[in-house]
Amino acid sequence: MAEKLTIVKVGGAVVENNDQLDQLLKDFSAINGKKVLVHGGGRRATKIASSLGIESKMVNGRRITDSAMLEVVTMVYGGLVNKNLIAKLQAEGVNAIGLTGADMNVIHSHKRPVKEVDYGFVGDVDSVDGAALRSLIEAGITPVMAPLTHDGKGNILNTNADTIASETAKALAKYYDVTLIYSFEKKGVLRNPDDDESIISKITRSDFKTYVSDGTVAGGMIPKLENAFAAIDSGVKKVNITLATAIDGNHGTIIE
Numbered sequence: 001m002a003e004k005l006t007i008v009k010v011g012g013a014v015v016e017n018n019d020q021l022d023q024l025l026k027d028f029s030a031i032n033g034k035k036v037l038v039h040g041g042g043r044r045a046t047k048i049a050s051s052l053g054i055e056s057k058m059v060n061g062r063r064i065t066d067s068a069m070l071e072v073v074t075m076v077y078g079g080l081v082n083k084n085l086i087a088k089l090q091a092e093g094v095n096a097i098g099l100t101g102a103d104m105n106v107i108h109s110h111k112r113p114v115k116e117v118d119y120g121f122v123g124d125v126d127s128v129d130g131a132a133l134r135s136l137i138e139a140g141i142t143p144v145m146a147p148l149t150h151d152g153k154g155n156i157l158n159t160n161a162d163t164i165a166s167e168t169a170k171a172l173a174k175y176y177d178v179t180l181i182y183s184f185e186k187k188g189v190l191r192n193p194d195d196d197e198s199i200i201s202k203i204t205r206s207d208f209k210t211y212v213s214d215g216t217v218a219g220g221m222i223p224k225l226e227n228a229f230a231a232i233d234s235g236v237k238k239v240n241i242t243l244a245t246a247i248d249g250n251h252g253t254i255i256e
């Protein structure tokens, strides 16, 4: 049987909440065996952009990454957020290395084609170099991935962190028995988004379709679940969607 590997994605809101983040990093550090952390960026980029006089443009709740915003997300996600996580993990005894998709050519993407909406400098993932990540992991290093990729032509692209997590999980499923944990500020996929205790403990693809059509699952949870099912379809053993302070695999929603 393949060796176990845990990939934890930490959502944007958690990255900005010091108490939750510190707890999550402690729990992440305590996970036995090989692991990878993937982080979002959240509102930190919006705040810093606004202090630089750069306006954040959103369409349907999604960020439009123009060239000024691309500079900000590169600095904030690839620098500030990523490097602070590395320093905190080192303090927990985890020998972490921060990576964007450009580092070691780990994630190649292309600029999303313009359809109804021009999202700007946003990357859709083409490939993840699982072998490159594995070489780090086998050397005892824990990769920490920022939500940035590159197009191979010299450009960084802003990329959804949930997608980075699922694509990385898929690439590493060739070598390991992978569990992917999406951690965020809620207790799981909720039957009633206003009731924190209404956790759906297990969700199938047909449940998912029903929940989307009746509006139970909406917003950012739709692409998150699509990413989760895509990972399962490509050999990832288990996906868990759970509270950032409950990443032991026994809480939240399970997809398998």
Ligand code: ADP
Pocket: 010, 011, 012, 013, 014, 040, 183, 184, 185, 186, 188, 189, 190, 191, 192, 193, 216, 217, 218, 219, 220, 221, 222, 224
């Ligand atoms: P992240 O925090 O990982 O960046 P997103 O903001 O993209 O995640 O997606 C999670 C969000 O999806 C939640 O914060 C919540 O507002 C929304 N959501 C919609 N439907 C549900 C649901 N049924 N259960 C939990 N969250 C839901």
